[in-house]
Amino acid sequence: MTDPLARIADALDRIAPPPPAAADPLAHRAYVWRGETLVAAREFDPLPLDHLRGIDAQREALVANLARLAEGHAAQDVLLWGARGTGKSALVKSGVAAVQAKGGALALVEAVTGGLDTLPALFALLAPVPRRFAVFVDDLGFDAAADGRALRSLLEGGAEARPANVRLLVTSNRRHLVPRDLAEQESAINPRDSIDDNLALADRFGLSLGFHAIDQETYLEIVRGYADAHGLAFDPTDAIGWATRRGSRSGRVAWHYVVELAGRAGKSLEN
Known part of the structure; x- marks a missing residue:
C-alpha cells in the first residue's frame, strides 16, 4: 500500500500553483x-x-x-x-x-x-x-x-x-x-x-x-506642478492646511493632496 504521507504530499504538489516563469531579462523595462x-x-x-x-x-x-x-x-x-x-x-x-x-x-x-x-x-x-x-x-x-x-x-x-x-x-x-x-x-x-x-x-x-525636508514655497510649487499637469485648480491655503494636518511637507504629501483634489473634482489620475 502507498504511504499515506506520500499520497498527501503528492496531492499537495498537484494543487500547489506552479512557480512563475522566469522573465526574459532582455524583454522588459x-x-x-x-x-x-x-x-x-x-x-x-x-x-x-x-x-x-x-x-x-x-x-x-x-x-x-x-x-x-x-x-x-x-x-x-x-x-x-x-x-x-x-x-x-x-x-x-x-x-x-x-x-x-x-x-x-x-x-x-x-x-x-x-x-x-x-x-x-x-x-x-x-x-x-x-x-x-x-x-x-x-x-x-x-x-x-x-x-x-x-x-x-x-x-x-x-x-x-x-x-x-x-x-x-x-x-x-x-x-x-x-x-x-x-x-x-x-x-x-x-x-x-x-x-x-x-x-x-x-x-x-x-x-x-x-x-531634505522642504519649505512651504517648494511644497506649493510641487502641488502646482502636479495640479497643472492634471488640469486641476487648487487653493494654496487649502494645500497648506492639508500639509499641516498631515504633519509634514513633502512631495508625497503634495501628491496625496492632488489625489484628493482629483477625487473632489470627479476625475481619475493615471499616476
Whole structure:
C-alpha cells in the first residue's frame, strides 16, 4: 500500500500553483526579483522627471550616472537618503524611465528588502546578459551589523560582488544606513573603531544624494506642478492646511493632496 504521507504530499504538489516563469531579462523595462525568480513588473509608468520638483540637483546627478551605466561607462552605486516622502524612490524610477526614453539599454530590477542574501543569485543571473541593470533596494535599514557587512561585501571587495553591468541604487531614511548605537560605542575598546565600522557601509556608495525636508514655497510649487499637469485648480491655503494636518511637507504629501483634489473634482489620475 502507498504511504499515506506520500499520497498527501503528492496531492499537495498537484494543487500547489506552479512557480512563475522566469522573465526574459532582455524583454522588459522593469522587473521584480522575488528571491528566486526574476519576473516582469506588472506595469512601469513612473512620473515624468519634470513632475519631481525641489530636487533638481539630485535629479541631474542621478540621471547622469544612470546614463553612463546605460552606455557601459564607469558608473557609481548610489545611496539616496533623507526625509521620508521627499521623492527618493520616485526619482529612481523616473530616472530609469528617462534614460530608457533616450534609447539607453538599461532596466530596473526592484529587489525585496528582506532578501539581501539572495542578491548573489540575482547577480549571477544578470552578469552574462548584454544589458545594463539598476538593482533597486527601497527603504533599507538595518537592525544588525551583520546585514550591513553582507551588503558591503556585495558592493565591493567580496567574492560575490555585483558584476560590471549592475549597479545598486539604495534608498534609506538614514544617511549611514546602520543605526548609531551609543551603547556599542561605549562598550568598544576603541569607540572610533565601532563608528568607522558603521560608516564603512555608506562609504561603499560612490554617489550619495541627500533629500531634505522642504519649505512651504517648494511644497506649493510641487502641488502646482502636479495640479497643472492634471488640469486641476487648487487653493494654496487649502494645500497648506492639508500639509499641516498631515504633519509634514513633502512631495508625497503634495501628491496625496492632488489625489484628493482629483477625487473632489470627479476625475481619475493615471499616476
